[in-house]
Amino acid sequence: MHAYRTHTCGALRAADAGSQARLSGWVHSKRDHGGLLFIDLRDHYGITQCVFPAGSPAFTAADAARPESVITVTGQIVLREANTVNPRLPTGEIELRVADLVLQSAADVLPMQVAGEERFPEDIRLRYRFLDLRREKLHRNMVLRSNVITSVRRRMIEAGFLEYQTPILTASSPEGARDFLVPARLHPGKFYALPQAPQQFKQLLMVAGFDRYFQIAPCFRDEASRADRSPGEFYQLDFEMSYVTQEDVFNTIEPVIAGVFEEFAEGRGVTKPPFPRIPYDTAMLEFGSDKPDLRNPIRIADVTQQYAGSGFGLFARIAASGGIVRAIPAPGAGSQPRSFFDKLNDWAKAEGQGGLGYITYDAEGAKGPIARNLEADRAEAIRVACGLNPGDAVFFVAGKPDIAPKFAGTVRTRLAEELNLIEKGSFRFCWVTDFPMYELNEETGQIDFSHNPFSMPQGELEALNTQDPLTIKAYQYDIVCNGIELSSGAIRNHRPDIMIRAFEIAGYTAADVEARFGGMLNAFRYGAPPHGGSAPGIDRMVMLLADEPNIREVILFPLNQQGEDLLMGAPAEVPPARLKELSLKLDLPAPKPRVTGS
Numbered sequence: 244m245h246a247y248r249t250h251t252c253g254a255l256r257a258a259d260a261g262s263q264a265r266l267s268g269w270v271h272s273k274r275d276h277g278g279l280l281f282i283d284l285r286d287h288y289g290i291t292q293c294v295f296p297a298g299s300p301a302f303t304a305a306d307a308a309r310p311e312s313v314i315t316v317t318g319q320i321v322l323r324e325a326n327t328v329n330p331r332l333p334t335g336e337i338e339l340r341v342a343d344l345v346l347q348s349a350a351d352v353l354p355m356q357v358a359g360e361e362r363f364p365e366d367i368r369l370r371y372r373f374l375d376l377r378r379e380k381l382h383r384n385m386v387l388r389s390n391v392i393t394s395v396r397r398r399m400i401e402a403g404f405l406e407y408q409t410p411i412l413t414a415s416s417p418e419g420a421r422d423f424l425v426p427a428r429l430h431p432g433k434f435y436a437l438p439q440a441p442q443q444f445k446q447l448l449m450v451a452g453f454d455r456y457f458q459i460a461p462c463f464r465d466e467a468s469r470a471d472r473s474p475g476e477f478y479q480l481d482f483e484m485s486y487v488t489q490e491d492v493f494n495t496i497e498p499v500i501a502g503v504f505e506e507f508a509e510g511r512g513v514t515k516p517p518f519p520r521i522p523y524d525t526a527m528l529e530f531g532s533d534k535p536d537l538r539n540p541i542r543i544a545d546v547t548q549q550y551a552g553s554g555f556g557l558f559a560r561i562a563a564s565g566g567i568v569r570a571i572p573a574p575g576a577g578s579q580p581r582s583f584f585d586k587l588n589d590w591a592k593a594e595g596q597g598g599l600g601y602i603t604y605d606a607e608g609a610k611g612p613i614a615r616n617l618e619a620d621r622a623e624a625i626r627v628a629c630g631l632n633p634g635d636a637v638f639f640v641a642g643k644p645d646i647a648p649k650f651a652g653t654v655r656t657r658l659a660e661e662l663n664l665i666e667k668g669s670f671r672f673c674w675v676t677d678f679p680m681y682e683l684n685e686e687t688g689q690i691d692f693s694h695n696p697f698s699m700p701q702g703e704l705e706a707l708n709t710q711d712p713l714t715i716k717a718y719q720y721d722i723v724c725n726g727i728e729l730s731s732g733a734i735r736n737h738r739p740d741i742m743i744r745a746f747e748i749a750g751y752t753a754a755d756v757e758a759r760f761g762g763m764l765n766a767f768r769y770g771a772p773p774h775g776g777s778a779p780g781i782d783r784m785v786m787l788l789a790d791e792p793n794i795r796e797v798i799l800f801p802l803n804q805q806g807e808d809l810l811m812g813a814p815a816e817v818p819p820a821r822l823k824e825l826s827l828k829l830d831l832p833a834p835k836p837r838v839t840g841s
Contacts, residue, residue: 247315253289257336259320264339266291267315267347269377270308272358280305283358284316284339287382292329292338293318301344311350311357311374317343365795370809372800384797387507388785392459394506395480395781398499404457404482409444411437411461415759421465423475431826437463440778442697443763445483446735449774450766457482459781468804471727471783473794475802479730483776489718489734492775493517493674500722500729500779504670507788512669518722519673526675531569531652533678536726537671539659543651544628546570546639555617558600561641568641569651572629573658576636577603577610583661587638590657596640596650603636613639656726670724670787677701678719681712681748692749694719698733700745707744722779724787732777739767 247267255264268286275281280295282305293316295305301316308314318341329335354370355363357377368375375381396406412435415422422436438444440462448456460481468474484492497516504513519537526533529542547568550558558568576583584601591599602622603610609622629637638658640651659665680700682693690712698717700706706715718734736742742764746756756764785797795801802808822829 244317251288252284252286252291253333255291255320255334255337255339257322260322260337262320263317264320265315265317266293266339267313269357270310270312270314270350272310273305273308275306281338282308282314282316284314285377289334290332291334292323292332293341294338295341295344299342301341304344304346305341308344308346309350309352311353311377312346313348313350315345315347316341365803366809369801369803372810376799381796384785384789384791385799387789388781388797391503391507391785391788392781394503395499396459398502399457399480399482402455402495402499404455405453406458407448407453407456408458409438409441409448409460413438413444414762423463423465426825426827428825439464440479441481442695443760445481445776446697446737446763446774447766449483449485449735450737450763450769450771454485455482456484456776460778465806468802468806470793471786473782473798473801474804474806478781479778480781481776481778483774485772485774487734487773487775489676489720489775492732492734492777493520493720496722496777496779497672500672500784503784504724504788508670510668512666512671514670514672521673521675522677523675523679523716524677527648527652531648531650531655532726533675533721534723534726534728535673535675536656536665536723537673538666538669538725539655540664540666541572541574541655541659542630543648543655544570544572544625546625546628549621549624549628550617550641553617553621555613558639558641565644566642567644567647568639569647570625570629571638571640571651571654571658572631573601573636573638573662574631574664575634576658576662577605577634579636584636587654587657587661591654594650594653599654600639601636602639604631604633606633672722672724675721675723676719677716678721679713680715680717680719680745683713690749695731695733696746696749697735697742699736700741704738704741704744707741707748712748718775720777722777727783727787728780729783730777730779732775734773734775737767737771737773739764742767 244265247265249265252266252268266284268284271283271285271290273280273282278297280302282293282295283290284293295302316339318339320337321340323336323338353374355367355374357374376385412425415436420439422439425435425437427433427435441458441460445456458481460479461476462479463476466474482496484495494517497518501513501516521535523533526535528545531543545567547562550568551562553559562568588599600613601611602614602625604626608619609626614622625637631637638654640647640654678694680693680698681690684691694717698719701716701718702710719731720733721731722729736745743753743756747753782794782797786794789797791797800808800810807813
């Protein structure tokens, strides 16, 4: 018999009754029923109930073993009595009557329980992540993650892609976040950067003639944490293709993404390819976001013209001064009590807005404070523009064109939640296309890239030379699922002349471009194929499939919100000798003064 186990803790069934078995695992839970002691023994594969009769040689050792101690038990497999069968466990028809127990590793008193559903503070969970990962839900999430990656890899290979690994130590690149820098010991004063994405390398692979590349790529960005973004590092399905149009990229990756989600959806609906294509301008108008959640049926309408010159003075003045008015329909809300509308108005004020005006419609027409000051034909034009029926309502957001659309999107989400309109149990995908090539930096007033700087502008060099930069669209696109961005992608700029001009508009000289991107720029001078790709986030895909609201629940060893690894103690101070070896001196900020009471 094997030293540790003949079976796993999830393997035994009724057909095994009468035979001998040896199991090893963790003491999940214990129950003392007087003359019998029961231990649920757990390993990666499942749980088996083990029974120790009082007076048996193993009883004393079992009684002394704390939860989460590792033990090996040997005994006979027996059928449970009919009234003790546990249908929730695959092993629930049998139990192991233990004759021998070996304590492999004793557990100290636990800082957090593994068995049960008790919630613990995140700092405890992350400091003892090895215990947290033993818990059923989190353990299941990590198995799901592994299976998703396996499925992704298989589907990409079947689609004709080859997997390659790109460097981790590289040069800084303007991907939109801060780099993590690594001092170069052999080159004092110089630094490597950890890649924010393998962007330049995957494009160089296309120049090198590899045609279809992918990898499950680690990426590193020094940015703040949020529910759908882990600080420090993340993984993405990075891929690139040569001689492709935007539609070719869509048609290639859609079956991969849809197939993975269908494989692990467990009955939830998944958008069938082709995914809807939504231009950026339409997304901002109808959804108030470039990450539209298509489970929400509400569509925003622009009603600026309906209010321009109207009797409702506030919105008329906003329209006259170059502002906009957005209408957010609320199907069925016309029958809601006044308190419903007052609550939303108070919420809007708490969000920093002036309030949230509304109109309700019944069989007689428009009702409410705004309707009393608005011409009937204009109220009817709003009803038609929003597709409203008697019993519906509509809310309004008015203001500057760069602010009002986003808050209208927030209102759209809040209304769908309040009215229970969001489709349950589904994954709704879309592409957002035609992103602006440039945007205005609100802090500096300068023109910046709004998306990937290596994208091909629509209209190419002619557009860069003749159009207002803020009107230029790019061959850039995002995959969005349920309001979460899974990836950004683009058809790349593969021509040196277009690349230099594109960066020049964003404030870079030709010398800057040569200095920062000389490797890729030089490669383009030796014949570069048109190419494009994308990089769906693995972490976010698993987060959606696991139905987890926080991305840290699908990452093995995540950093906390402050970017700290509480388990390993990172980041940590470095000994002075090591700093000297790296030619570094610290210039730390002065400590903040302590505030004491009077």
